[in-house]
Amino acid sequence: MKDCTIYKTVDIVGKKWSLCIMHELYKGENRHKRFNELKNKLQDVTPKTLSTRLKELEEHGLVDKKVDDSVFPIKSEYSLTESGEEFLNILQNIKKWGLKWQFDNPECCGTNCKTCDL
Template identity: 35%
Template sequence: MYSIDNKQYPCSTSLTMKYIGGKWKAVILIHLIEKKRYSELRRECKVITERTLSLQLKELEEDGLIIRTVHTNKPPLKVDYELTAFGRTLIPLLQAIAQWGIETAEVLKL
């Protein structure tokens, strides 16, 4: 049993899924292995609605996995997103998930 932020997680997998679970979090995180501007991320994640992308980015930031940097020195406003040190610990897991998807698509001829 794990207790984080007054929430109980019955196993390590449920704790992991708290951070990367859902339809889009892992997708967003793998795109953020390299620092990206919001517009780049939006372009790379076309199938995610703008509202959903914004909400997921806020959750990832609240969870400490990404940093949002706003550049206000000149118009137009620019916003960057990048993984935190904590977020970078997920890179091997995200790459393994992506590789599994590639191999599964080949096996199933998708």
């Protein structure tokens, strides 16, 4: 099992909050989001967990972190990498499965996740 690609992939993206963080980075017009912006959208995540997940996603090439140290306080912004953007196709399929088999959510069904404000 340790060499199974599915197990390895789930170990990267299956940790609590990882998919939600990627989804929030995808949503909206702004491709770059600050830590507090993510924290406010993901109200139940602790700052420590958010920080840890962002570092893990960055290490695996799904999230990019840009640091601007020319301003004070230092400004850090996060965005999805090309790999992270491609992974969003999988999240869209998870959404389709959920709508088909688990959840009756007409509002979500008719909404593009990119423009969703939920």
